[in-house]
Amino acid sequence: MSTADRITDTARSVYAKGRDTAGRLRDRTTLAEVPDRVDVVVVGGGSAGCVMANRLSEDPGTSVLVLEAGRSDIKADPFIHMPAALPFPIGSRFYDWKYESEPEPHMNGRRVYHARGKVLGGSSSINGMIFQRGNPRDYERWGADPGMGDWDYAHCLPYFKRMETCLAGADTWRGGDGPLVMERGPATGPLFQAFFEAAEQAGYPRTPDVNGYRQEGFGPFDRNVYRGRRLSAARAYLHPVLHRPNLHVRTLAMTTRVLFEGTRAVGVEYTVAGRRHTVRAGEVILSGGAINTPQLLQLSGVGDPDLLRPLGIDVVSGLRGVGENLQDHLEVYIQHAATEPVSIAPGLEWRNRPKLAAEWLFLRRGLGATNHFEGGGFVRSNEDVDYPNLMFHFLPIAIRYDGTSPVEGHGYQVHIGPMYSDARGWLRIRSTDPKMKPAMRFNYLSTEQDKREWIEAVRVTRDIMGQDALAKYNGGEISPGPEVETDEQILEWVRNDAETALHPSCTARMGTDEKSVLDPGSMRVHGTEGLRVVDASAMPYVTNGNIYAPVVMLAEKAADLVKGEQPLPASDAPWYDHRAGSPLDAPTTA
Template sequence: MKKRYDYVIVGGGSAGSALANRLSADAGTSVLVLEAGRADFKFDPLIHMPAALMFPSGNPLYDYKYETDPEPYMGGRRVAHTRGKVLGGSSSINGMIFQRGNPGDYEKWASFEGMQDWDYKHCLPYFKRMETTLAGADAWRGGSGPLVLERGPASSPLFQAFFEATQQAGYALTDDVNGYRQEGFAPFDHNTFNGSRMSASRSYLWPIKNRKNLDIATLSFVTKLRWDGNRVTGVDFVRGGRRHHSVDAGEVILCGGAFNTPQLLQLSGVGNPEYLREAGVTPRVELPGVGENLQDHLEVYLQHESKQPVSIQPWLKKWKAPYIGAQWLFLNSGVGASNHFEAGGFLRTNEDVQYPNLMFHFLPVAVRYDGTGGDHEHGYQVHIGPMNSDVRGHVRIKNADPKQHPSILFNYLSTENDRREWVEVVRTARHILSQPAFASFDGGEISPGPDCATDQEIIDWIAKDAETALHPSCSVKMGTDEMSCVDPNSMKVHGTEGLRVADASVFPSITNGNIYAPVMMVAERAADLIAGNTMLEPQDPPVYRAKAGMPLWPQGDPRNDAWDAKDEIPSAAKVMAEQP
């Protein structure tokens, strides 16, 4: 390790892996990645076997094990938040689902002050640059990027029943939820290839880890930024839990995510002076938005027992693990080679939203994300939750100790609109799962069960049973208004020099799907902004939008009138109102 680098990247997770690859492509630029977790060893099946995704959750070798403060609208319970404690970050332990979000998400981003160049047409070429879509490249999808994306196959009887049921319920299939039309149901893209997880580390770092201008240091926990006036000149970190080090940097780029990035900023004196003083930190740069605007997706599992032996439930039995492992290790196949989140879809629950606010993940098994609760012979489930909740939370340090987890509060279920959408979500899911296509499979609803029927009973169940979908974001948002923290044209932290941020924390608002793909897009685009490269040319292929609701584009833009009427998909509320 050198004494000085051009770029020091704090965090070797999803965004950090991509930035390390792109910035070190210039042989004259020196790059250091500091990752607090350990290496993602090739021989670790809990990382690389897709079906093993449930085992790292809650395991301190893989998971930082964050949890929220008592959530006031969820009975005061704390909600566990799994975050990856390994190179590749959460991309090394997540569900491997690849969802870009809706084009409308990026039109929403562009509507925020200073964010005009983060609309869909400017983001699309960076999505395409990072992808190798095995289902085929086209105007919307990439075909030569580092992230290999498999699709489906979603061919089992339960998946086929799910697709048939969605159509019986009045909804449509779509070719590609990341392409022209997100709204509808389809096999999902996932970050796997030849039976193995394709994490950000494996995709971006493994191929270039021997570059002479790139150093990657694991077990290196950054404790504070070093300053000269308002310029960041390097970082202090602890290596291996004991040895204290410092390194100088031309630029420091924070890629710690929605929890770690605001925590490190606050520990270093950047944030709301009132909160910093309360925590025993001397304010250096007044930036009240640091740690605010925190957003996430909450989800529940709506589970059914299956009367037919067609689920993967029996494979959860512990005595079958050696066979699953051997089949995966030697043949790259079998139950272990899939994440099993092979299909789902997106809907609008009401006519007031302009694009989908509900995402479905369908699974041919009834089990919780951490592997518990799978005590039925056969079952299936959908993961469901509102995608564009209007609740907001915060991340705030409790004291000046960098090892102390910060205060994290999302305020789940705190708004009337959020609670209303949750009722719509559950009723929509039940509507689909009650269709004739499931009649020969349906052995009854396991969770929440038939006793959960009224609006209030649904909300009470959500408060008691819901989990995070593990999409924390937006806590150091881009923009130019008074609560923004990061310049969207340079990724620089407002009021500082030599300090940038590029991770999920810079989202101004959460996207309506799993956030891994948007994080990688932000990192790809940030790499060009930071390096001073010529930005990729905007691309503007047509995209589907619902007739109902607000326009996707600025007022007066002719694209607002270009929707194809025969493609219109009704909202869930309209479908259920029109059916007997």
Template structure:
């Protein structure tokens, strides 16, 4: 049986970082086991930014999970795409790069043992991984492997959107990943030379020729090999023939994400004894937090018809696919070269909220994530949803079969606070889309439509129509408490030797925005912890706090001209609420 110093389970976002950083030591042997296939460079469904809708639901790229019947959503199951390919979900996602808010990490640091996970300690790792095309500064990196391109957001609809946000009483910001997240701006995206720049392309591909790094695809891990409470290796099968294989490991690092990592632990007898017994698995290590604390973002699309031919809707015609492909491949231009999520923003609902809790993505077309058009020719929409919901769910194996998907329960809309925030976010989005800037284009609301007005009607519509934003996390949370799973200072699994977890499952709480960037930061920081490197020094830089105003730069610094005057966001949202209540009474 072969032995490796490190066996990484999952060649996705975090696994790609781990493979790169751990194999940098030539004396260390590293094996990556990925259940999916390779992300071949010739595959346009991965590498063309605009093709992002096609891999979702396709078993060649996607695990194709779905939730259990959600009790507060009429019992419907919510589909949940997860990448089953090298690069993981970074090979099939929307390529939106958002770090979250500084307050997310400062909140993490308030928990015992998490003191070194505050924003000051995390920022250097964000910067280390970035090459930001708009330039490095105190907040952004300029020499990392992950290439970030700023969306142009210059089309007439994007310009109308940004003008409408100002008319609605919300500020602009120069960078939602920089000093100030709150406000609206063009977004960063993982695109380089008009190609998706996944974690695999950034971290794994450049080092595949290292003699001490081994990558096996179509390798489905079925369980951990254990001697008492010590992990000694893994068992896996080579697909499609399911030939059983085993390897020994000095350490195993689970990088399977919020669903796969707890599933592998539970299949191996690590978890809540009652849940394991129901699944027919013998308990080896009692760890009740495994699979608990599941958090996610739910979102809806508020869609409008457009009266002018300014959207990208005509390009949805299937007969135009060869033209799109040729423009992208040979000229590096056209609609295929963009992910089209080029701008959006974040706002707070009231003064009680310390930092933004609502997110907006604008899209210059009325279409669902799977490519289904809403109707009509031209249109536009905003993707909206709360960022810091108090809803939690769980991931639990149903039986001992490693090929069966686990039971996934999100419990969307199950709390009063969550339902209240949904009413606020829909009214805020409608307020923006009703501004004069959209008057030349607005052909009327397609979804949810004029018959959805009262608070209850809004909540009922969300229950019927909402989709996951694809941000599952927190199911193997860092911490020192009874329900924590991983140690904050090492990412080791409590009570287990030779096992660590590095992926979105170790978040103590979900971050404010898309989770790809925080996953990559956690992996970069975890690599130093695993290797025993001296951690990067914390960054002492200012960040925007509500009510503080703007930072002061030296006279003549070009950054001074980038800041807009702070506007009273809570007052604006309160006026939206009052308008909605008046409309409902009418």
């Protein structure tokens, strides 16, 4: 019996006992034998790659290999699986690729740090676990582009439903038997309730479900947390099917080039521990994300000839759109001191962390079992926009992602930023060395719309935070502080203090025009055969919210396209449109 067969038999035994593979089989993906020929090779074991691996390997006659450059997400690692530990992986070379932008010309020349998951599950193993689909109008915008009609809301909603088990209840808009199980944040603490009341006092509605009929408004958020543990794409889609004999997963394997014969992709080259390997494949699917995928395309000869030829790269397909159209969300924290002991700060102090860890480890509850981003909302910053362009995440503590706090004692904060900026950036390789990180510039704050909406975002937030419902807790704004008041002062603060919300996307977009990269009906790379892209880079426009859920939806839909299966029937579910009027007074249950 081969090593691969022994591993597979062991995996089946473990699953038969109802146990997870990662704890017992921590070397299952690190030491796995890799075949030299498969039907499909998926480059990247992140959010989209895990979905593709699951769905394509459902056919036992299709052999699938996943190559992930990061390490395995072993079950015993609390920095991945404890929801409250989410600040620890970011910035760590063991979990994070640690990208930086080029000096941003409209951000006072700052380089903006970009965390990306360097582990099985990709960024879904290190993100904030906030599950947001975006607004139906996001997908109407997708579907309005030439050739993109099958990517409108009616065609995307069935795939959102297929992928999820919404514990708050399945209905016309929400799924009930998908791999992604999600809890709704309780958001019941005094600060959350005061924040929701303050939003109402400022004139904004409540909504029972930002992922349902009506996104606009405030309320508890869904999150990818189940039974007190992070439920990443790897945990939801990949680990439950590792026993399939036709599915192979290899971590610590960095793909360096797509292999072509003419314009047909026939496999990939990758390295493990410095040794070069190749695998032949009938189909190559790139799922490395909005940074790694365009980088690999360019390294492989797919991209702008004016970039590739000076580097000595033979051009396979001269697509000038590869690496262009880079989009993201920028955010700031507006932080307040609290006058009463109502925040979660004491529970996160070092002296209390052993208790927090023990409660989570043995009981899967307490402050360790939540991501703390339990609620927020979406609003329109002015009457000219058709649907919400601002996103709020409320946090019952004043703290930055790196764990630093500007206040002694109690505080609270709102994460805020515009959702569909018209700023566009780019990504380009610097050399033929795959280990050299690409250059990328996002061009934040480069447009008049972007600057106007940032001023509106801060003013809308201050209006909410200054309402009577929060007055008894309000110990004063500490960031940016009352001295930041004029439009120019607000913009200067944003230039100096804003961080990425970690939603890079759109660098190999679907479409039919000359700057598009992918065929919307097949996900194939224009000008090539046997090569597809399925990840955030395929999005034509960034969606209104965190992008993990849209990426999983995109991969679910793409899996049917790759398999040649009949797409799910389009939905006729209504959705809230404040201009057209509400077709429903309240959401109805199917």
